[in-house]
Amino acid sequence: MTTDPIRVGVLFSMTGVTSTIGRSQLQGTLLAIDEINAAGGILGREVIPVAYDTQSTPAVYAELAERLILQDRVNVIFGCYMSSSRKAVLPIVEKWNKLLFYPTIYEGFEFSSNIIYTGAAPNQNSVQLAEFMTANFGARVYLVGSDYIFPYESNRIMGELVLQRQGSDKVGERYVPLNATEADYAPIFDDIRDKQPDFIFSTVVGDSAAAFYRAYADAGLNPRQMPIASLTTSEAEIGQMGNDVAAGHFTAAPYFQSIQSPANLQCLERFRRMFGNDAVPNMCWEAAYFQVHLFANAFAKAGDDEIVRILPHILGSELDAPQGRIRVDANNHHTCLYPRIGVANSRGQFTIVREATRAVHPDPYLVTHSLGDWTTTLNALEL
Numbered sequence: 001m002t003t004d005p006i007r008v009g010v011l012f013s014m015t016g017v018t019s020t021i022g023r024s025q026l027q028g029t030l031l032a033i034d035e036i037n038a039a040g041g042i043l044g045r046e047v048i049p050v051a052y053d054t055q056s057t058p059a060v061y062a063e064l065a066e067r068l069i070l071q072d073r074v075n076v077i078f079g080c081y082m083s084s085s086r087k088a089v090l091p092i093v094e095k096w097n098k099l100l101f102y103p104t105i106y107e108g109f110e111f112s113s114n115i116i117y118t119g120a121a122p123n124q125n126s127v128q129l130a131e132f133m134t135a136n137f138g139a140r141v142y143l144v145g146s147d148y149i150f151p152y153e154s155n156r157i158m159g160e161l162v163l164q165r166q167g168s169d170k171v172g173e174r175y176v177p178l179n180a181t182e183a184d185y186a187p188i189f190d191d192i193r194d195k196q197p198d199f200i201f202s203t204v205v206g207d208s209a210a211a212f213y214r215a216y217a218d219a220g221l222n223p224r225q226m227p228i229a230s231l232t233t234s235e236a237e238i239g240q241m242g243n244d245v246a247a248g249h250f251t252a253a254p255y256f257q258s259i260q261s262p263a264n265l266q267c268l269e270r271f272r273r274m275f276g277n278d279a280v281p282n283m284c285w286e287a288a289y290f291q292v293h294l295f296a297n298a299f300a301k302a303g304d305d306e307i308v309r310i311l312p313h314i315l316g317s318e319l320d321a322p323q324g325r326i327r328v329d330a331n332n333h334h335t336c337l338y339p340r341i342g343v344a345n346s347r348g349q350f351t352i353v354r355e356a357t358r359a360v361h362p363d364p365y366l367v368t369h370s371l372g373d374w375t376t377t378l379n380a381l382e383l
Helices: 020-040 059-069 083-096 125-138 147-162 182-195 208-218 234-239 264-276 283-301 307-313
Strands: 007-013 047-053 076-079 097-101 115-117 139-146 169-176 199-203 229-230 249-255 320-321 324-330 340-344 350-355
Touching: 007 020, 007 059, 007 283, 020 047, 020 234, 020 264, 020 283, 047 059, 059 076, 059 083, 076 083, 076 283, 083 097, 083 115, 083 147, 083 208, 097 283, 097 307, 125 147, 125 199, 125 340, 125 350, 139 147, 139 182, 147 169, 147 199, 147 324, 169 182, 182 208, 182 320, 208 229, 208 234, 283 307
Parallel strands: 007 047, 007 076, 076 097, 097 115, 139 169, 139 199, 199 229, 229 249
Antiparallel strands: 249 340, 320 324, 340 350
């Protein structure tokens, strides 16, 4: 049996507008690899990451994915943040029949036999967020997003979910460049003040998310009356904008740092030992972390990472992740996850106000809308 190292591809952005999340995803990946190697590797073989900076640019993702496959001879890639980057890499892994693990929430309505989707699909965050916000604040929504596919599709889904509620209205929908500044948001908040929605749904990503929330604060709006609800604002973005700016706004995600399970607390301790405070754990960090362990467990059973051998051992597999026990659905390649709603607090963390007590099955095409079993909801209006 060979003892040669196992080389895996890693594609995240160290520079550019999405580098804050990209660095955290890289560090989640490296933490898992370090844990695997410290335990003896996989079947006695060391795992070696071959990592490139994709510069927050979809074309660079595609170029480097092909380099990983053809020059570095990897069979498995961990990577991609924005949907535009995943869609750039998708035809590459399909062309060469390699496997991509994708650790980011996305807009759904996709399946590839060459991708394992470990981030939340819309039925694992959008459905729950729409129900929570309309129940606590009302059903008049203003949609704001970055100018690429995920915000357009996520806003379409959120609009459809909200419009099913009594008294609903989509009062506005605006898009901004990925490098938008506070000045770009000023006319949007003028319009929001005029139209007075019950809440604002944000799919703004990258560095411009901090500018969006600061512009909200500068506009003098009150999160107790008209909060921002998001799928993409995590602890990392709070670190960019400041705790006071983020406080009172909501995010739907399978993972928050504030989960008090032993598995999460122990994982955070190991992470801080390895990286200090250089990156902030968040929903994308957690998926990047646990998907490497899914791969390692499957490799140990398959003895190989060729897709035809390893994929049967990934599909249907389970793992105790920091968010809870997750499972990869064998039919659609997405992951059973635990929807949660968190409200940002003054400590730069999220107070979890609602969470699933069982994993919600991934339904990327929104055939059904299952909320899952929820714990008692804290009163959002009193936080």
